[in-house]
Amino acid sequence: MLEIAGKKIPTTLEEVVNPRRTALLLWDMEYAIAPNAFNFKEIAANLKMLAALARGAAIPVFYSVQVPFDLEKEEAGVWVRVRMKRAKAANIDQLLKEKEDPHGREIVEELRPETKDIVFQKRRPDAFVGTDFDLMLRSRGIGAIVIGGVATEGGVEGTARTGRNLGYDMVVLRDCVGSRNRDLHELALKLMEQTHFDVVTAAEVAEIWRRSQ
DSSP states (O other), X not given: OEEETTEEEOOSHHHHTOGGGEEEEEXXXXXXXXXXXXXXXXXXXXXXXXXXXXXHTTOOEEEEEEOOOOTTTTOOHHHHHHHHHHHTXXXXXXHHTOOOOGGGGSBOGGGOOOTTOEEEEESSSSTTTTSSHHHHHHHTTOOXXXXXXXXXXXXXXXXXXHHHHTTOEEEEEEEEEEOSOHHHHHHHHHHHHHTTXXXXXXXXXXXXXXXXX
């Protein structure tokens, strides 16, 4: 633990993910997104294990769910273009004809939230943009966020960067994140490692949380 001007700063992983200051965030583990990851089964198994340990250690467990803006009434132009590129749509009518499947916004069965877990909706690939996530964390005295989910190069990295800019220790779970694009996944992990995020395995965090119970 470092000390500066009377302030204590966690330095080791054990200090950073101490249950008294940590939350677990399961990012976009809903049917419309998560099963598309090349490593979905590994992600689901590891996050299920960590979520159980978190609950046993009184660590709050958060889930994000993507709720897109209405294309005609709400969506910003730049995101209309992004959504068209993602869908490989030649014209806007292709997107307008698509129907939302409510099942797609449900958390996958393997990771079904429990009663005390917190599920929040978000519109962008960033847990802090347009949500109350920051307020919910600060009201609980949270200083560190352990994050896993899909996609590594999207909301996981986006949330990690905003979270750190807001003063949180952001811990990215190497074997709990994934994408439909393996190359982008690996590139995002490499970039986060080289820009000094804590990128660790589920087992490393699990060992610390087990000792606290």
